[in-house]
Amino acid sequence: MSAPWKILVVEDENIVAMDLRTSLIASGYDVTDTVGTALEAIDSAQRRKPDLVLMDIRLRGEMDGVAAADVMRTQLALPVVYLTAFSDEPTLRRARVTEPFGYLLKPFDERELNIAIELAIYRHQAQREHENFLREQAARAAVEERALENARLYQAAREAVAVRDEFLSVASHELRTPLTAMLLTVQGLERVVQRSQDERLRERTARVAQQLGRLIKLVDSLLDVSRIKAGRIELSPEEFDLSALATEVAARFIEPARENGSTLVVRAPDRLVGVWDPLRVDQVLTNLLSNAVKFGAGKPIELALQGDDAAVRLVVADRGIGISKDKIASVFERFERAVPVRKYGGLGLGLYIARQLVEAHGGRIEVQSEPGQGSTFIVQLPRWRPDSAAS
Ligand SMILES: Nc1ncnc2c1ncn2[C@@H]1O[C@H](COP(=O)(O)OP(=O)(O)OP(=O)(O)O)[C@@H](O)[C@H]1O
Numbered sequence: 069m070s071a072p073w074k075i076l077v078v079e080d081e082n083i084v085a086m087d088l089r090t091s092l093i094a095s096g097y098d099v100t101d102t103v104g105t106a107l108e109a110i111d112s113a114q115r116r117k118p119d120l121v122l123m124d125i126r127l128r129g130e131m132d133g134v135a136a137a138d139v140m141r142t143q144l145a146l147p148v149v150y151l152t153a154f155s156d157e158p159t160l161r162r163a164r165v166t167e168p169f170g171y172l173l174k175p176f177d178e179r180e181l182n183i184a185i186e187l188a189i190y191r192h193q194a195q196r197e198h199e200n201f202l203r204e205q206a207a208r209a210a211v212e213e214r215a216l217e218n219a220r221l222y223q224a225a226r227e228a229v230a231v232r233d234e235f236l237s238v239a240s241h242e243l244r245t246p247l248t249a250m251l252l253t254v255q256g257l258e259r260v261v262q263r264s265q266d267e268r269l270r271e272r273t274a275r276v277a278q279q280l281g282r283l284i285k286l287v288d289s290l291l292d293v294s295r296i297k298a299g300r301i302e303l304s305p306e307e308f309d310l311s312a313l314a315t316e317v318a319a320r321f322i323e324p325a326r327e328n329g330s331t332l333v334v335r336a337p338d339r340l341v342g343v344w345d346p347l348r349v350d351q352v353l354t355n356l357l358s359n360a361v362k363f364g365a366g367k368p369i370e371l372a373l374q375g376d377d378a379a380v381r382l383v384v385a386d387r388g389i390g391i392s393k394d395k396i397a398s399v400f401e402r403f404e405r406a407v408p409v410r411k412y413g414g415l416g417l418g419l420y421i422a423r424q425l426v427e428a429h430g431g432r433i434e435v436q437s438e439p440g441q442g443s444t445f446i447v448q449l450p451r452w453r454p455d456s457a458a459s
């Protein structure tokens with residue numbers, strides 16, 4: 069059996085209140101309280117949480133039953149059944165606004181009372197269920213709406229990325245040709261100017277050639293990215309000595325490292341022969357060393373090589389600014405940078421390209437880093453490419 073309904077009786081005539089109470093209890097209801105004023109009624113309803121309020125319209129005190137019922141409905145969500153002997157039309161009109169769940173005209177008998185209570189509780193429950201249903205519907209609709217919105221945003225973002233990739237691909241191709249022509253012209257100019265007595269002219273020409281070289285490298289990075297995206301990275305593997313190549317690449321960085329206050333040490337075995345694409349391995353080392361110089365904070369940099377029969381390890385370690393924990397996972401992504409653009413130049417492509425090239429060789433690249441302590445990039449390359457091992 070379910071628990072009896074709990075009823076609050078608000079009636080300021082004591083005898084009537086007592087009668088009601090007895091009658092309700094006899095019918096199997098639980099009477100939480102009998103009170104005689106609106107304020108007591110509100111207080112009791114708040115504390116004892118009845119299922120229904122039987123409310124006399126005429127009450128002593130500032131607030132009458134209609135005002136009390138308004139609070140019950142709007143603030144406590146309780147159903148109210150009015151008890152009334154006689155009321156003038158304006159009072160009844162006010163009462164209707166409070167959406168009562170029933171009226172009982174005095175005098176009433178027990179049967180009328182019980183029917184009014186059951187109907188009121190039933191209607192109130194039905195109304196609550198309906199409201200819950202509407203709320204759930206609204207919540208579900210909101211979720212679906214959000215999912216649709218997310219799908220729309222995702223699609224828009226994908227289209228924007230595709231447009232960007234297409235633009236980069238076209239732009240880098242278009243830029244590369246005139247830049248190469250310019251570089252040839254400037255190199256010719258440099259040779260002529262070299263013989264000049266004017267030192268400033270020689271310096272300026274050298275600077276133009278140098279800047280042009282940098283520009284071409286940037287454009288080449290963009291070209292590489294669009295080739296990688298299009299799955300058009302082709303390796304030209306050949307047998308060579310990795311120790312010699314690493315020493316040669318490192319030599320190119322001795323001067324830039326020194327300008328930044330860093331020393332650069334290479335530790336490599338005398339010979340480390342294997343089959344890889346030398347230009348691409350050069351590019352990987354170049355990208356790692358240029359980062360070590362750029363982010364190395366003028367501290368020592370080390371490039372170390374080791375190898376066994378199966379694989380080689382190239383380790384580039386600096387003691388510079390390091391990478392924060394939340395950025396470390398994304399540094400190998402395209403255009404991802406863990407530093408402000410204004411402070412450190414770059415496109416955020418070096419590591420992305422390096423990883424693609426290492427993976428194209430069947431290898432792996434990873435980083436260990438501690439902010440303020442430095443970064444160590446470790447590249448593992450299989451010594452013989454799987455398909456070349458067979459041939
Ligand atoms: N040795 C390092 N020490 C600290 N942070 C590094 C180091 N190497 C890379 N990073 C971080 O990873 C980011 C991505 O490196 P990546 O080489 O891809 O881009 P970049 O050097 O900013 O630009 P680009 O190489 O295209 O000129 C860098 O912007 C930097 O925040």
Ligand SMILES: [Mg+2]
Pocket residue numbers: 355358359414417418419
């Ligand atoms: Mg870089």
